[in-house]
Amino acid sequence: MSPALPRWADLALIPALNLALAFLAAGLVVVFIGEDPVQAVSVLIRGSLGSSYAIGFTLFYATTFVFTGLAVAIAFHAGLFNIGGEGQAILGGIGVALAALWLDTTHWLVVLPAAIVAAALFGAAWAAIPGILAATRGSHVVITTIMFNFIASALLVYLLVNVLRVPGAMSPETRRFAEGAHLPFMHTMLGHLGIGMARTPMNIASLLALLAALGTWVLIWRTRLGYEIRAFGHSEPAAVYAGISPVRIIVVVMLISGAMAACMALNVVLGYQQRLVLEFTAGAGFVGIAVALMGRSHPFGVVLAAILFGMLYQGGAELAFEMPAISRDMIVVIQALVILFTGALERMVRGPVERLFARRPARAAT
């Protein structure tokens, strides 16, 4: 955070400028392959926000990214780089599936709390091992968490192929959860209120994601633990001097982070797929890193960034439908440009903007 910038410029202006640059670069790529960039952008926007169908899908994807983004953001506050969201989410999925398979003859009001607890426990347990290793043995969480991603995915394949698979079925997936474990979809909930909405996978987990973001804000800025986490993240020696135990903070932060990442499975496994399949995480754990970077590790920023990435996912799919010349690899390029400009090249814009504001100190101070 630079003192030269007013807060609104730091939180809104710079991300907006980065985004504009990213779309400019992406537009050039679209021109390069001989397509109309204006049409591409309009398909992307219309496809992600233009109808209740589009918005539903966008927010469904965004919900997943809120959970994984918050997971990374919480760890960032303690100066930890948890890139194991993918593995923690996989474990969360296993927890959710076990809870749902066990309780799916009851009611979703029973299944949902059980699934939340199971996901959080499994995800936290998965993050605990790298956390304890980092706290007591000094092994770097970047290395250990990413290795745990591979172990988690091997565990998932083993369980789905050998234990949880429906006997005789070709596909490695669990049986479909029974009616009792189906979360209410947003379109049915809104339907009860008399608001029409197209059928989309968006479900009640989206509200949980908002609660999670609020909870994260309270935790980081309104609790003693949050203060300790931030103090530790700013300076470990200072935190130790203040009597904060690094071992405790590292382990606790990793537990919370892992549990948060695992909760994405509530949206995908319980809310939408209603069974556990391979690859259900679809890279959401890694997208969470970009979301946290772009959202400045602030829960509100994470929600906004998650919506942007939801738009890119949903709009990107529409782009591939509407303009076949833009292949899926092109869409990855466009998404990557957004991440590049908003995350890695963020300083490129910050310098000139800071100088601009420095020239007008009087106004910036007000």
Add this chain to the structure above:
Amino acid sequence: MKWTAANGPRRAGAAVLGLALTAGAANADEINPAVIYDLGGKFDRSFNQASHTGAERFREETGIAYRDFELQSDAQREQALRRFAEQGHNPVIVTGFAYGSAMEEIAPDFPDTNFVIIDMVVDLPNVRSVVFNEHEGSYLVGVLGAMASETGTLGFVGGMDIPLIRKFACGYVQGVMATNPDATVLQNMTGTTGAAWNDPVRGGELARAQIDQGADVIYHAAGGTGVGVLQAAADADVYGIGVDSNQNYMHPGNVLTSMLKRVDVAVYDAMMDVKEGEWTTGVVVLGLAEDGVGWALDEHNEDLITAEMREAVEEAERRIIAGEIEVHDYTTDGTCPVQ
């Protein structure tokens, strides 16, 4: 239904008639095909590319365009299916067992649309399920591999450790063991994520490790990863065996043969059947008898296949079709009689 090249001219003739008949027909008979590939992408030179080839052949012969879509993530399966069905595409063809649940979800909502799913059985009134007897084709290339091997050690590189790939491996090992009971078959799987279908570097490493252990024939069932397996085999001057599409051309002289899985025929015929008004639903099993699987012989490998090998493999083919050899299908009971 017999799926042979001889059907070609008859189909082309009927196509003209079909067009005239369906011109004024209801939506259900209108031909406007769409194909959705699996995560490997349409140019994986293997399974998905075979579907692309079938669709292209249909387009070239009939001049009817088709739409296709490559998935970015697993979550898009239902979305893509629903989208194409809503746009009035017919038939909508999906390639891969992973579409099973998405199909069960979407197909009932569009009773007038004809759906095709390959590699998976979905029991719905408007779905045609096409499954292949991969174990029979794998058995044949196992016979050829065992005869070509000098060391008696053969390799198998699979994509992911899932039932479908174990089915390939099990058929292959049965073919090898029937030909040379003393042979050893080394088996490796590439990975545990979807990336395993598109990781030629790792495929190459696994193949080299098997070659170091004495393997001189390596069969792959790993989609795009297999490109690396075949490359490693060619670099070490041993034999690779291709899969799904005919991959003999990739390293002439070093690709012993390819296990053909005629996904292209399944895609082409589905489109043709809708066009001609000969659409049928239900399960279509394509084995050796139906020419749905087989082994590839062309100008790139004719020098590698001796008369003796050819005789042996044709004999095995004949006996499988006649029912004298029963190749065990791993997916029926989850076990393989040989290792």
